[in-house]
Amino acid sequence: MRHAHRYPGAAHEAEGPLALALWDAGARAVAEDGADLVGYFDDRVPLPGGGAWEDVDERDYVAEYFAGLEAVEVGPLVVAPTHRPVTLQPGQRVLWLDPGMAFGTGHHETTRLVLEALGALDLVGARVLDVGAGSGVLAIAADLFGAAEAVGVDIDPDTLSVARANARLNRSRARFSCEDFGVAALGEPYDVVVANLIAELHVDLMDAYAGVLRPGGTLVLSGIVDERAEMVVEAVKPPFVLVDRHRAGSWWAMRLAREPVAG
Ligand SMILES: C[S@@+](CC[C@H](N)C(=O)[O-])C[C@H]1O[C@@H](n2cnc3c(N)ncnc32)[C@H](O)[C@@H]1O
Known part of the structure; x- marks a missing residue:
């Protein structure tokens, strides 16, 4: 992991079209960093304007992104990553989900x-x-x-x-x-x-x-x-x-x- 694309002040876009565009462009991880939105990539690829590339160290941003994922409740389902235990309420079912690169x-x-x-x-x-x-x-x-x-x-x-x-x-x-x-x-x-x-x-x-x-x-x-x-x-x-x-x-x-x- 060597390339990050930073959009200053765009953290509010973390669930929006900009984040989706970064995922579609092949991001390994998309994360808020303070007020900024940052996409992490293996290679420098064409991206929407407003941001800039920077080199990043070899920290495992993907692992850090996964580690930060929490389970999410949707109706009777609890969609949960596998790295932490899940407590289910009566009537709930777990859907284990590790997103990998998808x-x-x-x-x-x-x-x-x-x-x-x-x-x-x-x-x-x-x-x-x-x-x-x-x-x-x-x-x-x-x-x-x-x-x-x-x-x-x-x-x-x-x-x-x-x-x-x-x-x-x-x-x-x-x-x-x-x-x-x-x-x-x-x-x-x-x-x-x-x-x-x-x-x-x-x-x-x-x-x-x-x-x-x-x-x-x-x-x-x-x-x-x-x-x-x-x-x-x-x-x-x-x-x-x-x-x-x-x-x-x-x-x-x-x-x-x-x-x-x-x-
Ligand atoms: C936003 S993701 C949705 C993933 C998942 N279904 C969800 O709801 O979270 C869209 C997916 O559609 C795929 N996709 C885009 N165009 C497609 C096409 N013409 N045929 C099949 N898949 C396509 C992309 O590769 C991507 O994995």
Whole structure:
């Protein structure tokens, strides 16, 4: 670990679009440092403006970042890293999650909103597809909630080993593969599709979502920042209808239904 990119005064962005952009650009860790937001990288890569590169010593920033992670409660789930014990209240279930080099600890609003949406659905016996699975947190949650099948796909091959390791930690049957959703052939339609991506991708992928969701099925879209919410709402077209939307911080998740076949 030799390169850090520091954004002065941007600590408030730790859960916002800037942090997400750093993760997307391949950050090993993203952390607040006083008032600043800092992304730690193996190599100097193109990044959003407003920050500057600096060399950092060989401290293990990744290990320090993981060590600082706390368990997070989302509905009946406690999403917890494995390095410390967890006390469960009656009715709670643990989802063990070590993010490795993949996005998805359960802390980010975009992930939490989908976990809440999954918890509100009846998934028993359902086939669930997680588009952009990252750490595997959403597919594993779907499996814990009773899905008959939970499948995660991600375009980034580095996420695969992380998601599979997390599935093993939870004795989950969730399966993961490296696919570019939108060009991949994913077989039989799913009952529920969740996708925590970005607004622009949702707009581009609307037809692809329709292609993998059965009539009457549910689509949950997350990763939609405030300024882009209307863009996604306007892209909703038949066979989809917008059912509801929920906000956390500056992020939205939207629940869409694929209209059942008439007659
Ligand atoms: C914000 S992370 C979401 C991780 C996890 N599902 C969560 O909710 O915390 C988005 C993930 O989508 C993946 N991704 C982006 N475009 C994709 C595509 N076209 N097909 C499959 N995965 C994609 C990225 O590699 C990244 O791991």
